[in-house]
Amino acid sequence: MASKKSDATAVSARFQRPGFKDPRLLIGLLLIAVSIVAVIGILRLGNKTAPYYKANHDISVGEKISADDYSLIDVRLADAENLYVSEQQGIPEGAVATSRIASGQLLPSTAVSTQNTDGRRLATVTVDSAYASTLTAGTQVDVWVSAKQDGAGNSFADPTVVMEGAEISKISNEETLMGGTGKSAVQLLVSEDALGTILRAINNEEKINLVPTDFSQKG
Numbered sequence: 001m002a003s004k005k006s007d008a009t010a011v012s013a014r015f016q017r018p019g020f021k022d023p024r025l026l027i028g029l030l031l032i033a034v035s036i037v038a039v040i041g042i043l044r045l046g047n048k049t050a051p052y053y054k055a056n057h058d059i060s061v062g063e064k065i066s067a068d069d070y071s072l073i074d075v076r077l078a079d080a081e082n083l084y085v086s087e088q089q090g091i092p093e094g095a096v097a098t099s100r101i102a103s104g105q106l107l108p109s110t111a112v113s114t115q116n117t118d119g120r121r122l123a124t125v126t127v128d129s130a131y132a133s134t135l136t137a138g139t140q141v142d143v144w145v146s147a148k149q150d151g152a153g154n155s156f157a158d159p160t161v162v163m164e165g166a167e168i169s170k171i172s173n174e175e176t177l178m179g180g181t182g183k184s185a186v187q188l189l190v191s192e193d194a195l196g197t198i199l200r201a202i203n204n205e206e207k208i209n210l211v212p213t214d215f216s217q218k219g
Contacts, residue, residue: 049074051087059101060170100138120189123198125208132184140165146207156207163194
């Protein structure tokens with residue numbers, strides 16, 4: 001009889017609700033808490049934002065980047081965070097744009113440098129505004145020059161290419177007090193080798209034509 005009572009007591013003990021001091025309950029609660037914290041951490045990591053620089057307006061190739069040119073915006077870039085300039089990285093003093101940066105665009109790390117466009121120099125040529133409207137900053141053009149023929153009035157020699165793949169930095173319309181002139185100034189990033197020839201053509205009022213590189217390749 002005593003044996004039956006002891007067996008019943010053992011069975012009853014096994015089915016009793018665990019108390020707060022029961023190790024199994026404590027371990028279970030601890031595992032649940034760890035799981036909740038881990039999930040929250042993963043969600044926060046996935047939604048993490050950081051301040052990055054964006055352009056307040058179009059920034060031309062070769063243009064110095066000053067504080068008025070950019071502002072901070074909080075964005076979530078995940079794996080692309082190293083492709084753009086963050087507040088933590090900062091913009092170095094004397095930085096210039098090595099490629100065109102459009103208004104509202106995040107500043108690409110590869111487009112901000114203290115080196116001025118790999119040794120290229122700026123040269124400004126004048127073209128008809130109607131033609132300039134078909135060009136955009138950041139595109140590449142071949143520079144063709146037609147030299148004046150001596151003693152032939154307004155006659156010009158056949159055009160020759162003085163540089164291939166010059167990059168357009170900026171385009172602006174020329175104006176006087178009376179209004180527009182119908183001409184536009186196109187700033188080009190040109191190599192040192194071609195700079196002298198292009199400047200001589202400008203000074204001698206020779207004909208300069210800009211042909212988009214993709215068009216010339218198609219032709």
